[in-house]
Amino acid sequence: MPSEQHTNIKVAVRVRPYNVRELEQKQRSIIKVMDRSALLFDPDEEDDEFFFQGAKQPYRDITKRMNRKLTMEFDRVFDIDNSNQDLFEECTAPLVDAVLNGYNCSVFVYGATGAGKTFTMLGSEAHPGLTYLTMQDLFDKIQAQNDVRKFDVGVSYLEVYNEHVMNLLTKSGPLKLREDNNGVVVSGLCLTPIYSAEELLKMLMLGNSHRTQHPTDANAESSRSHAIFQVHIRITERKTDTKRTVKLSMIDLAGSERAASTKGIGVRFKEGASINKSLLALGNCINKLADGLKHIPYRDSNLTRILKDSLGGNCRTLMVANVSMSSLTYEDTYNTLKYASRAKKIRTTLKQNVLKSKMPTEFYVKKIDEVVAENERLKERNKALEAKATQLERAGNSGFDPLELKPWYSKIDAVYAAARQLQEHVLGMRSKIKNINYRQTLKKELEEFRKLMCVDQRVCQEDFRRFANYMSTLTSQMEKYKEELPSWLSKMEIAYQDLESLKREVNKSKSYQILIVYVKYKDLELQLTKQNIFNNHVNAINQELVENLDLMRKSFRTACEVLNQTYDRLEDGQKLTPEIEAVFERLLRKMRFADSEANTKMAEMNPLMVPVALRSGKEEEEPTCSLTASAKKRQRQAAQSDDDLHLSMEDFDSQDTESDSEELHRTFKRPRNLNETQVLGPSSSSSSSSSARKALTATVTKPRNVQQRLVSDLISDQNVRGGNEKIKKALLKSNHFTAQGLQRTLAAASLAKENVKYNANYVRKSPRALMAKALAGTSTLTRKPLGSASKEPPLVKFNRAASFRLKK
Numbered sequence: 001m002p003s004e005q006h007t008n009i010k011v012a013v014r015v016r017p018y019n020v021r022e023l024e025q026k027q028r029s030i031i032k033v034m035d036r037s038a039l040l041f042d043p044d045e046e047d048d049e050f051f052f053q054g055a056k057q058p059y060r061d062i063t064k065r066m067n068r069k070l071t072m073e074f075d076r077v078f079d080i081d082n083s084n085q086d087l088f089e090e091c092t093a094p095l096v097d098a099v100l101n102g103y104n105c106s107v108f109v110y111g112a113t114g115a116g117k118t119f120t121m122l123g124s125e126a127h128p129g130l131t132y133l134t135m136q137d138l139f140d141k142i143q144a145q146n147d148v149r150k151f152d153v154g155v156s157y158l159e160v161y162n163e164h165v166m167n168l169l170t171k172s173g174p175l176k177l178r179e180d181n182n183g184v185v186v187s188g189l190c191l192t193p194i195y196s197a198e199e200l201l202k203m204l205m206l207g208n209s210h211r212t213q214h215p216t217d218a219n220a221e222s223s224r225s226h227a228i229f230q231v232h233i234r235i236t237e238r239k240t241d242t243k244r245t246v247k248l249s250m251i252d253l254a255g256s257e258r259a260a261s262t263k264g265i266g267v268r269f270k271e272g273a274s275i276n277k278s279l280l281a282l283g284n285c286i287n288k289l290a291d292g293l294k295h296i297p298y299r300d301s302n303l304t305r306i307l308k309d310s311l312g313g314n315c316r317t318l319m320v321a322n323v324s325m326s327s328l329t330y331e332d333t334y335n336t337l338k339y340a341s342r343a344k345k346i347r348t349t350l351k352q353n354v355l356k357s358k359m360p361t362e363f364y365v366k367k368i369d370e371v372v373a374e375n376e377r378l379k380e381r382n383k384a385l386e387a388k389a390t391q392l393e394r395a396g397n398s399g400f401d402p403l404e405l406k407p408w409y410s411k412i413d414a415v416y417a418a419a420r421q422l423q424e425h426v427l428g429m430r431s432k433i434k435n436i437n438y439r440q441t442l443k444k445e446l447e448e449f450r451k452l453m454c455v456d457q458r459v460c461q462e463d464f465r466r467f468a469n470y471m472s473t474l475t476s477q478m479e480k481y482k483e484e485l486p487s488w489l490s491k492m493e494i495a496y497q498d499l500e501s502l503k504r505e506v507n508k509s510k511s512y513q514i515l516i517v518y519v520k521y522k523d524l525e526l527q528l529t530k531q532n533i534f535n536n537h538v539n540a541i542n543q544e545l546v547e548n549l550d551l552m553r554k555s556f557r558t559a560c561e562v563l564n565q566t567y568d569r570l571e572d573g574q575k576l577t578p579e580i581e582a583v584f585e586r587l588l589r590k591m592r593f594a595d596s597e598a599n600t601k602m603a604e605m606n607p608l609m610v611p612v613a614l615r616s617g618k619e620e621e622e623p624t625c626s627l628t629a630s631a632k633k634r635q636r637q638a639a640q641s642d643d644d645l646h647l648s649m650e651d652f653d654s655q656d657t658e659s660d661s662e663e664l665h666r667t668f669k670r671p672r673n674l675n676e677t678q679v680l681g682p683s684s685s686s687s688s689s690s691s692a693r694k695a696l697t698a699t700v701t702k703p704r705n706v707q708q709r710l711v712s713d714l715i716s717d718q719n720v721r722g723g724n725e726k727i728k729k730a731l732l733k734s735n736h737f738t739a740q741g742l743q744r745t746l747a748a749a750s751l752a753k754e755n756v757k758y759n760a761n762y763v764r765k766s767p768r769a770l771m772a773k774a775l776a777g778t779s780t781l782t783r784k785p786l787g788s789a790s791k792e793p794p795l796v797k798f799n800r801a802a803s804f805r806l807k808k
């Protein structure tokens with residue numbers, strides 16, 4: 001279905017120069033062309049100085065001059081110096097293209113007699129008019145398209161004179177008008193085929209010679225009829241054999257002058273009246289069309305019937321309003337411009353003429369399918385281009401398209417989230433296994449210490465039974481975790497492989513520069529999660545240690561009380577020998593050392609670290625000679641077992657599968673030790689956390705040594721020889737000593753004491769005072785009375801050194 005377009009009639013005004021008569025009458029100019037589309041009708045005289053033969057004319061016709069000063073706008077205004085060629089190029093050349101594209105076109109010239117209508121439409125040999133120029137262009141274009149299209153051109157040249165329609169080419173008529181589906185048709189009109197513009201020129205001359213002309217006052221060769229030249233073109237597409245017919249009409253109207261200006265009488269008056277009647281009908285039609293009315297009285301005259309298509313039908317129409325600039329035609333010019341202004345408002349409906357063809361329907365079905373497919377393809381392409389344009393617009397400053405990056409971010413997030421979840425689970429399980437293991441070790445230590453202190457066998461057995469139950473519960477818990485761990489490890493392995501392949505994909509992507517930064521950020525996030533789990537683990541171990549040491553401290557306090565009482569009793573019973581005193585002295589010296597060491601460490605260490613009141617002295621001070629070989633072995637084994645509990649990050653995440661750890665390091669390209677991964681935290685934390693861990697490690701591994709030293713310090717050969725069989729038995733029962741080892745230890749302790757005695761700088765202090773200080777956990781010489789029933793006894797200042805020396 002051909003699409004419809006609505007368009008206004010194009011109106012151009014052409015101003016002709018003065019003719020001789022007007023010059024002789026020294027008429028002034030009533031038109032001033034302002035620019036290409038505007039003119040001023042009846043301007044002020046000052047604006048419109050009139051010169052004749054170089055002299056300004058003072059003439060003033062006050063009767064005709066009303067100084068309307070009307071500015072009027074048209075599609076185009078041609079001034080006196082514009083030629084027919086100018087009009088053709090700007091006004092009718094585009095119509096030729098429209099005709100060849102299947103649109104009907106129409107050009108008509110309107111104006112008073114002598115205004116230049118015939119000059120514009122037909123012209124002369126020297127100045128060919130629009131008809132000739134247009135037809136010449138048409139034939140040129142037909143020639144150019146001859147390969148793809150075939151054109152059959154036929155023309156008719158009619159005149160409407162006194163309401164009679166005559167064929168100017170055959171001088172026959174009058175012809176009748178009738179209307180059918182194609183519009184108004186002139187009955188009996190035969191088209192004359194032509195093949196060139198020159199042929200047409202001859203034909204026009206022939207037709208003009210048949211045209212009714214009579215001289216008038218206004219024009220010596222005044223055309224007294226309306227001349228209608230029509231070109232019918234049948235266009236045949238050579239490829240598809242489709243045909244369509246179009247029509248180009250060029251109408252030279254008779255003068256629209258008033259009877260007064262032509263001064264006609266008799267036949268001429270009747271002729272003039274007839275012209276006026278048809279032009280009046282034309283005027284009516286133009287008015288009603290301009291007002292947008294539905295009923296247009298085309299039938300009022302033959303002229304309007306013939307122009308029906310050009311005015312209100314399927315036609316692209318151009319109206320050229322010819323006017324003289326002379327004030328002699330003041331009223332006619334005014335009327336012409338008024339009509340032209342009205343005509344400008346008329347809208348016509350344009351429809352491409354339908355193709356007619358003998359081609360089979362299948363051909364068109366195929367064609368339509370092709371066109372529809374092409375249309376779809378173009379739509380898709382358009383969509384893609386639009387999307388690309390939006391994308392480029394969005395990319396703007398950053399150079400990366402957020403829409404393209406979004407799916408990447410989601411993918412990276414998902415893969416890292418899965419890896420993090422598995423990592424948390426696996427490391428959490430390892431932490432629990434280590435915690436249980438550590439708790440068991442501590443409980444065993446405590447149990448051994450408790451056994452040493454135990455006097456009532458029945459209570460001892462009951463305690464041991466509870467201890468054994470507890471230990472077996474812990475063992476089964478740990479076994480359960482150990483069983484589950486391998487399957488979780490393999491899952492984590494897969495998650496890390498996914499991470500690796502994701503990184504390869506990222507490297508190949510267009511936006512890898514920005515994505516790599518995001519992946520690195522995610523790596524750090526993963527490391528941070530690991531560090532957090534490790535921190536939690538260390539805290540849990542620390543908690544375990546603090547609880548255990550609290551128990552130890554209580555036990556130690558009780559042991560000290562017993563020793564204190566023993567010392568008192570020995571002293572009271574005059575059984576205090578220098579050897580026994582040496583043992584106490586030695587014990588207290590160690591406490592003193594531990595006290596100062598602990599204070600220093602406490603100052604350095606993290607507040608979370610356990611108090612080191614019970615920490616041993618330097619290794620050299622160990623009474624190694626007091627231990628038997630087997631005791632040393634046991635101690636070594638114990639130390640070995642403690643080492644398993646060392647809390648380094650590497651052990652933390654690599655204990656179970658070394659290869660797994662290697663793989664993780666390679667995958668993440670991360671430092672093997674998380675202490676080195678400090679990107680997100682302050683750089684100093686690395687060393688501090690390292691030292692804190694070392695301190696903690698030491699703290700965790702030393703309690704057994706403390707106990708051993710404590711036990712050995714309680715011993716002296718005097719104690720043993722002096723009949724303190726109960727202590728000796730207890731020590732042997734502790735499994736830390738063999739009988740022979742105990743003897744050696746005693747000998748070594750005795751020797752050490754002797755050495756101390758001969759130290760010139762040595763200031764003796766009461767062992768009880770030092771012990772009291774150790775128990776109170778302060779550096780001043782204050783003590784809580786030992787053996788007191790009260791838990792928090794009042795502090796008493798006590799100079800045990802002085803008292804000791806007095807006693808001695």
Ligand SMILES: Nc1ncnc2c1ncn2[C@@H]1O[C@H](COP(=O)(O)OP(=O)(O)OP(=O)(O)O)[C@@H](O)[C@H]1O
Nearest residue numbers: 016112113114115116117118119219222223254255
């Ligand atoms: N633009 C122009 N430049 C020069 N001469 C012109 C121009 N227009 C018209 N003329 C001359 O004016 C005279 C009258 O012109 P023309 O015959 O075209 O008028 P007309 O409007 O057709 O009159 P009628 O309606 O009586 O036929 C002619 O001699 C013509 O050569």
